[in-house]
Amino acid sequence: MRFIGFIFFIFIAFYFQGCSAKNTLHPSEMFNQQEEPLSSDEIESNLEDEELFEEFADETDIEEIYDPFMRYNEVMTTFNDVVFENFFNPLAKGYKYVIHQEIRESVNNFFHNILFLPRFANNILQAKFKNATEETGRFVINSTIGVLGLFDVAKSQFNLEKHEEDFGQTLGFYGVGSGPHIVLPILGPSNLRDMLSLFPDALLSPINYDKSVCYTITDTWPEYIAVSAYNEINSLSLNLGEYEKLKKDAITLYPFLRDVYEQHRVKQIEE
Amino acid sequence: MLKRLLLICTVLLFTQNLAANDQTDLKNHFLKMIDEVTLIIGDNSLNKSIRNKKIIDVLTPTFDFELMAKLSLGKSWKKLNSQDKQQFVELYVKRMEKSYSSKIDVYSGEKVEIKKIEQAKRNRIALVTDLISNDENLEIVYKFHKPKEKIKGKDKWLIYDVEILGVSILKTDKAQFREYLKEHGISGLLTKLEQTL
Numbered sequence: 513m514r515f516i517g518f519i520f521f522i523f524i525a526f527y528f529q530g531c532s533a534k535n536t537l538h539p540s541e542m543f544n545q546q547e548e549p550l551s552s553d554e555i556e557s558n559l560e561d562e563e564l565f566e567e568f569a570d571e572t573d574i575e576e577i578y579d580p581f582m583r584y585n586e587v588m589t590t591f592n593d594v595v596f597e598n599f600f601n602p603l604a605k606g607y608k609y610v611i612h613q614e615i616r617e618s619v620n621n622f623f624h625n626i627l628f629l630p631r632f633a634n635n636i637l638q639a640k641f642k643n644a645t646e647e648t649g650r651f652v653i654n655s656t657i658g659v660l661g662l663f664d665v666a667k668s669q670f671n672l673e674k675h676e677e678d679f680g681q682t683l684g685f686y687g688v689g690s691g692p693h694i695v696l697p698i699l700g701p702s703n704l705r706d707m708l709s710l711f712p713d714a715l716l717s718p719i720n721y722d723k724s725v726c727y728t729i730t731d732t733w734p735e736y737i738a739v740s741a742y743n744e745i746n747s748l749s750l751n752l753g754e755y756e757k758l759k760k761d762a763i764t765l766y767p768f769l770r771d772v773y774e775q776h777r778v779k780q781i782e783e
Numbered sequence: 784m785l786k787r788l789l790l791i792c793t794v795l796l797f798t799q800n801l802a803a804n805d806q807t808d809l810k811n812h813f814l815k816m817i818d819e820v821t822l823i824i825g826d827n828s829l830n831k832s833i834r835n836k837k838i839i840d841v842l843t844p845t846f847d848f849e850l851m852a853k854l855s856l857g858k859s860w861k862k863l864n865s866q867d868k869q870q871f872v873e874l875y876v877k878r879m880e881k882s883y884s885s886k887i888d889v890y891s892g893e894k895v896e897i898k899k900i901e902q903a904k905r906n907r908i909a910l911v912t913d914l915i916s917n918d919e920n921l922e923i924v925y926k927f928h929k930p931k932e933k934i935k936g937k938d939k940w941l942i943y944d945v946e947i948l949g950v951s952i953l954k955t956d957k958a959q960f961r962e963y964l965k966e967h968g969i970s971g972l973l974t975k976l977e978q979t980l
Contacts (some may be wrong), residue, residue, distance in 0.1 A: 520793045558861055561853060565860075570856050571926070571944060674919070753889060761882050763975055767886050771958045772950050779949020 577774060580692050582766075588695040589766040595698065596755065604748040616749055618662040623719075623743045624674070625654050625661025626729070630716040634677035638685045643675040650674070676780075679709035684781035693770050701773035719743070798829050806900050809908055809927060816845060817895045824890060835884040842883070847928070847941035848876045854943065855956040859964055867969055874976040881980060898922075908940065923947050 565572075579585070608616070628651040635644035642645035650666040658665040666672040683705050684690070691704030714720060720728040730736045762768035823829070823837050852875035853860050863871065899911040906929040914921040924946040933939060944953040963972050 561861060564850065564853065568850075568928075568943070571951075572857060572953055572957055574958050576957075591885065646892055723961075757885055757889060760885055760979075761955075763972075763979065765965055767962050768955065768959055771955050775950045775954065776948055 514706050539723070577770060578692050581694055585693060585695040585770070586766045589701075589769060592695065592698065592700055593765065600745065600748060601752075601755075604752060607745055608749040608752065611749070613750075616746055619743075619746045620750060621654070621658070621664045622661045623746070624664075625651065626718050627660070629718075630679070630713040631675065631677055633716055634679055634682045634713075635675055637679075637682045638677065640677070641677070643677075646672050647675050678706075679712045680706035680777070681781050684777070690774065690777065695766075695768060695770075697763060699743065701769050702776075703774070706777070794895060794899070805929075805940075806902060806908060810897060810900060812938065812940070813910055813925070816841060824887065831888070835887055838887060839880050839883065842878075844938050845940075845942055846879070846934060847930070847937070847943050848872070848879060850928075850941070850943050851879070851953060855953055856960055857957055859961070859969070863969060867973065870973055871969075871976075874973060874980070877908065877980055892916075893921075903955075921948065942965070 541762050571756075573709075628647060632644055632647050632651070635641075635647055649670070650672045653666040653670060653672070654661045654664060667674070688705055690706070693701070693703045694707055696707065718728050719730055719736060719739050721730065721733045728779065730739050758769075758772070759765065791974070814967050819841050823834060825832070829837065849872055852872045855875070856863075856871065860868070893914045893916045896913045896915055897910055898913050900909065901909040903909070904954070908927045910925045910927070912923050913924065914923055925942050926944040926946070927940040929940050930945050934941070944951055946952070960972060963975065
């Protein structure tokens with residue numbers, strides 16, 4: 513009997529919940545409720561606005577980003593934000609305080625230089641032969657005259673520009689769509705295409721967790737993580753405040769970072 | 784026949800010239816504006832808040848904030864009552880000013896160079912610029928439009944969107960506002976904008 517009473521209670525509870533749900537407004541209705549009869553002035557200005565929207569439609573049309581992992585992404589964005597603010601950012605600040613700017617720049621140049629191979633390969637894969645040649649020139653010059661890549665002589669003396677390319681851009685170049693947006697732990701915003709592209713790029717990278725490739729400077733997971741983290745902190749120390757500056761323009765952090773990332777990637781692929 | 788051809792030719796030449804004039808005018812105006820801003824930034828006698836205010840005063844006539852506010856709300860704009868419209872534009876302008884100020888604060892002597900001028904339509908010009916620093920160049924595109932009637936106190940050509948490394952302020956704002964409106968409605972968005980100021 514008690515059991516039936518319990519079932520009855522649950523039933524009633526759900527029933528009323530359903531009722532209250534019916535009374536809540538759909539967001540689009542919230543506007544309609546506020547609407548008052550329009551004056552002729554307002555109708556006129558609305559017509560003008562209509563024209564404006566049509567005129568600028570090509571500039572403001574935004575695609576709805578396919579985002580099935582939204583809930584997970586939001587949680588991961590918050591996690592990353594907390595880790596960044598409480599761990600990486602203070603660490604990089606302390607590091608900046610201790611290490612001289614020029615040394616940090618050289619460390620940055622060194623890492624950039626040894627990551628030449630994935631850049632070169634992706635330039636070739638996209639048939640950007642001129643850029644690939646320039647990258648090769650940069651690598652040869654900086655590795656020799658630039659003392660193992662510590663100094664970017666290629667840029668300062670020979671005017672050879674960097675040409676950043678990764679496998680995600682290569683896939684995008686051949687028309688592969690980005691797939692759902694995925695926020696990676698620590699690494700931040702990404703999408704399915706770019707996430708899977710990390711692997712082929714890592715194969716060519718000398719900072720690697722795989723023992724079999726002979727030219728890598730790291731062989732085990734701990735070494736790999738330590739070196740990558742050091743690289744990140746060093747480059748962060750050269751760009752302190754950028755993230756905070758960006759964050760200020762956000763109303764809600766996750767959709768903002770997602771859109772910024774996706775728009776930026778589209779631009780990179782176009783180039 | 785020949786006469787007509789000649790006429791067409793002159794008209795074509797003339798219109799092309801006009802377009803070219805628009806472009807050079809705009810370019811010169813833009814460079815002058817940048818010079819003015821750089822001068823204010825270089826003036827060490829000013830404190831931060833006065834300096835930022837001065838810079839915003841220089842920039843304001845070139846920005847069509849009202850249009851930006853409208854476009855960033857998109858279709859939802861029309862559903863607002865006039866009071867909310869006004870409040871939204873005010874908050875939007877304040878938000879842009881604040882965002883710009885925080886960007887000036889980290890400025891450290893970079894130079895602005897115009898790379899390309901693109902004119903998609905008669906009344907639209909995009910200035911593709913590079914912000915040149917010693918490490919990397921930052922591509923910033925300023926998009927101008929020419930309103931049918933000149934707005935009082937504003938320039939002939941007005942900026943309606945800025946694209947930094949491919950990220951459009953307008954598009955990003957639009958996506959953000961749309962998402963926020965879905966969940967919180969206009970009053971929620973207005974409160975949120977006020978909070979972030």
